[in-house]
Amino acid sequence: MAWLQTEVLIIGGGVLGAAVARELSRYRVEAALLEREPDLGWGSTKANMCIVCQGADALEFRPEYKRSRLVWESIPMMEPLCRELGVPFKRIGELTLIRNNEERAKYQKLKTRAEKVGFTGLRFVGRDELFAMEPHVSREAVGALYNPDIAVVDPVRLTIALAESARRNGVEVHLETEVLGIERSGEEFLVETNRGEVRCRFIVNAAGVYVDRVARFLNADEFVLYPVKGFIGILDKDLGHLVSHEIHMRPEAPGEMNIVVPSVYGNLFFGVVLRLGRKGDNSTTKEMADTALRNLRKVLPGVSEGDVIHTFAGFMMFRNWELGWHECVVEASRKVPRFVNVSIGYPGVSAAPATAKEVLRLLEKEGLRLQEDPSFEPRLEAPPSFVDLPPEEQQSLIERDPRYGHVVCRCETVTEGEIVEAIRRGANTLDGVKFRTRAGMGRCQGGYCTPRVIKILARELGIPETEVTKKGKGSELLPLRSKELLG
Amino acid sequence: MRLQGVDVAVIGAGPAGMAAAIRAKEAGAQRVLLVERQEELGGLLHQCIHNGFGLLYFGEDLTGPEYAKRFIDRVYDLGVETLLETTVLEISPERGIRVINKGGLQSFRPKAVVLAMGCRERTRDQLGIPGGRPAGIFTAGTAQRLVNVEGLLPGRRVVILGSGDVGMIMARRLTLEGARVEAVVEILPYVGGLIRNEVQCLHDFDIPLLLEHTVTEVHGERHLEGVTVAKVDPHRRPIPGTEIQIECDTLLLSVGLIPENELSRRAGVELDPLTGGPTVDQWRETTVPGVFAGGNVLHVHDLVDNCSWEAELAAEGAVRFAKGERTEGREICLRPGRNVRYVVPQRIRGEGPVTLFLRVREMEEGMRVRVGDLWQKRFRVVKPSEQIKVELSPKDLRRLPDGVAEIRVECEVAG
Incomplete structure (x- = not known):
């Protein structure tokens, strides 16, 4: 006998899996979510800078790319979602520093592209305005591109709240449950886990770093993903006053992003140094740490090693790492019916709300019937802070x-x-x-x-x-x- | 408890805070309040079950709990009021104190305050040791509490980074518990703690000491599996090619203590970047009037006895302040000079006596330590791990010529 029988099985309790679970809980559908770790959001979701952004890369404001569209559609959804679920959210705005004409030209192009798709929020600020907004950033900057929309959240708490909301609306959530194999049997999937067999009709594969491994059980890995390790550091709260916006500086080398951002709790995060890595090896290296600190000092010259209270590394899955940009995987398998692969890679947290809706559209196309559940309760009471x-x-x-x-x-x-x-x-x-x-x-x-x-x-x-x-x-x-x- | 009308409030009931509260009462303060976040008085002394306490203060060799007991008894005998399991949330620049406990939130404003919050340990992240984030890595003091108070052991095979006193004491403790201490790894060419601990804790138990080495990486994702240790050059940088792997399930860090001044900073107290503690005068009064500090919150001491002793000084100042007595007179700065890392107090006001503590930067032999032209003494060897205590009498101070604004404290080669 099966340990668990359900209509839709979501594999992976990261921000994407939890968002899909919560979206499904609006409907009269049997669904369950499996997470192999003892808590939610412990993969790529927690190794995160907590920024809600538009992508901040070459694909930003290019609606012809799915990832760009999902991120961008998610932006207005994030604040009401966080409010509903009692998750900390803070709109802080982003300043992309400009040091020379080349950078100015580059960001002018970005701004034009944004305006073309109807996003009119970007504007340039001059030196004086920049230093009035951020008195501690490097005097090398001559101005900045200002994006007032950028916000920060607590991604792990968002994930936990999404899953908790889903659970209260009828989705089963099972932790410490690892998928060991999947087979097809007629109209059903037989999923082998450490707890026993799960039978289901639809699978949403949101296994994060292991999305390809799970897809491979059914030869549904119609994509190649590269595990990219990102290094991030956290500064002491005493330095929290140094910046109040997300500060972005153009990186010196490929495989780096130079960002300093205040978290919702008042610490500054800095990074990201990106390197191809081996999955499961979340270790930091001295080289990554040194690079991140060197980059940080370009933005905030006075900061020293002793101000760092914590560093960590985590993985995101890139579809075409060698090109310096990447597209996501949010698609139904062409080979296996009723099997949807979901991997944003980066920025997964930002894209989660719209991605969940997209996944439901895909499931519907695959034959899932969605009938709204009038008893759905969107609000969740946050634990007291x-x-x-x-x-x-x-x-x-x-x-x-x-x-x-x-x-x-x-x-x-x-x-x-x-x-x-x-x-x-x-x-x-x-x-x-x-x-x-x-x-x-x-x-x-x-x-x-x-x-x-x-x-x-x-x-x-x-x-x-x-x-x-x-x-x-x-x-x-x-x-x-x-x-x-x-x- | 009615908190209005307190003369002297002491924050923290470790060896410094208890001594301060007792002395404040002895010096004539009517109401002395001792605020402690833990369930009992004594602070870290309860986990220090080894001996070596009280040699200076009592002329006896006591364990931590025994040392604590003497102060605890006196606190209650004298009628010091205590507020246990109570955390101070804030001290305002006007000495307004906001506390929280299971009874709720309360605010009060004592006539004077003695800060005695002690210190905390430097962490792995402040050293920037790369690697995974496995279980099995603890600061030595946290491990000491877990082993000695909670009765739990972190593992069987242990590496200790840093040869601070707590690290060496834990090396012995874990050996006595049946664990195997693979090595104590010290980046400097000499141990960071007291010689007596090097002898009694390491040598006597045949625990390998690796000087001029450091941990360059930790291994393991879920649980610690080992560490990479490398030799360092004279600039303390790891030398490539010298790495060795040591299998272990536990890494303890004894890499320095930092005075705990979160509350002080928010009260507007000026801090000395050299000590990490407040800048004070000889009565240990900070830059916020009526706020005094003593013990490890001010600067990290080698010996608990000196923490208690210094906090008494702060308490005497606090009582005088509470009674409305103010110190008049010109201010003279004490400045660290050659091979002197810090001097406490940082300034002198009015009449002496003055007790100052200083620490050198580097180990040197055949030296003379000099406080301006007021005091000097020859040392066969000076070490950063050994604090130097100097007593200046009122007579010494009277020898200062008029108009002197600064005294330099130097460690010079003895001629």
Whole structure:
């Protein structure tokens, strides 16, 4: 007997899979989402600069390319979506620095292209206006192209909220469930997972970095994708005041983007250094770190190594890496009916809302009947973020639950109440708590709160502390009890 | 608890904060309030189950918890008011303090404040060690708490980067727990902590010490599997070709401590980039009137005894301030000169006595440390890991000629 029987199976709990799940939950359709990690959004989604942009590359404002169109259609959808789901969203605007006439000409072309497709928001700012807007950026700049539409979000929280909303509207969400093989049997797919067999009629393959591997189970990999590793760094919050817009500087070398951007929480992100990589190897290298820092200093000359509180690397899948631009894969397989491949690669978060709608169109074409569900509830109550509340609300929260009066993460002021709530909503690892609550994301990088969060996790999950992991099986943080090795 | 009408509020109840609260009470403050975020008084002392505490302060060799106990008893005997499991959210430039605990939010304004928040550890990211993001990497102090307080072990095979005191003590601790410490790796040509710890923690347990080496990469995606260690050149850069791989499941970092001044900064206190702590005068008063600081929040000490001792100085200043006494007189700057990394206090105002602490930048032999023309002493060897304490009497200060605005503190080759 099948472990799970459903109409539509979504493979992958990144931002795209979660967005598709949430979109499907508007209709009377049986659907389930599988994610192999212990929490949502842990692949490309979390290794992200959190920018909601129009692509910021050679394909920007070229509607003849699907990716360009999906990103661009998503822009106006993102803010209402975040508001519905209670996800942090902040419109900050983007300044692309201009240092010489060549750059000016290049960005003039971009602006013309944007206007041609009806996007009239771009404008040039002169030196004085630029430095009034951003007094700390390099004096090499003589002006900038200003795009007021650019925003930042929290991609992991967006993904979790999308999946949570989908779940509340009837989609099954299964974590720590890995797809090991897929076969066809008449009108059905038989999907082998570590939990058992799943039977379904439609598959949405949104497996992120492994989208090609999943497609290959059915020879539905009618595309070649290159895994490109991106390196990103995060600066201390104390430097958060240095810029208030996304700052973009033309990179020196191919395989680099030179961006500095304030996150919704006030840290600055910098990067991205891109290199072809081996999937699964999310390690950073000194070369990438040095390059990113060198680029950063071109934008913000005063910043030093000691200001970096965290660095990480993640993958995105590029369709034609060697050309320096790439198109996405959002298409139904030509060989396998009722099988849709979804990979944006970059910028997946920005493109997610429109991509989900596109996937539903593709599913419909493949024969899925979509009938609106009148009981669909679009709104989701966000978990309380204590530090962002006004004092009177903080006070009443503590009166309701005193654990909100216990600060566990001092750097980001995260309370025990928030951690317990995150665990109640599905966090079951140290990283899960971190991405949901920010505990451990501050300048001490968990030095203070790690022992405390481990204790809370063990208590709330009802497991021994020795079984608490950083990010799932095989990452046990404290596998032994003291004196255990002494026999 | 009614928080209005507090004379001296002490933030943090570690070895510095407890000593400050006690001294404030002894010096005649009516209401002294000690605010601590943990469940009990004592701060990090509870996890320091080794000995070596109290040699200066009590003339006895105590463990951390024993040292703490003496202060805790005195805190309660003297009637210091305590606010446990309470986090200070903010100190305003007008000394307005906002706290949070399970009872809710509260604000109050004491007559004087002593900052005693201690320090935190430098992290992997501040060193920029590349590699994956596996489980198994901890700062030494966090590991110390996990092992000694929570009774949990991070692994069986351990590499420790940095030979700070906590790192060396953890090397011994984990060896005693049955783990194998593969190496203590130190980028400098000498250990970062006290000699006594090098001898008692490393040599006595045959733990390999790799000087002039560093960790250049960590391996493993889910759990740590090993580290790459390389020799460094005199500029502390890894030398290509010298890399060795060490298999391990645990990496502890003991690579420096940073005074914890998030609250101070928001209060508008001026910080010294050389110490990471506030700039102060000899009473340890910061640039915000009525806000004093002592212990590791001010600058990182080698010995807990000095943290307690310095915080008492701050408490005396705080009590005088609370009573409305103000120090008058011209201000003289103390400036670090040759091979001096920092000097605390950074300024002197009015009459002495003055106790100053300084640290050198580099290890040197046959040196003389000099505080202007007021004080000098010969040292066979000076090391960054060994703080130098200097006492200047009121008489010494009176020898200063009129109009002197600055005293240079130098470490010179002894003639």
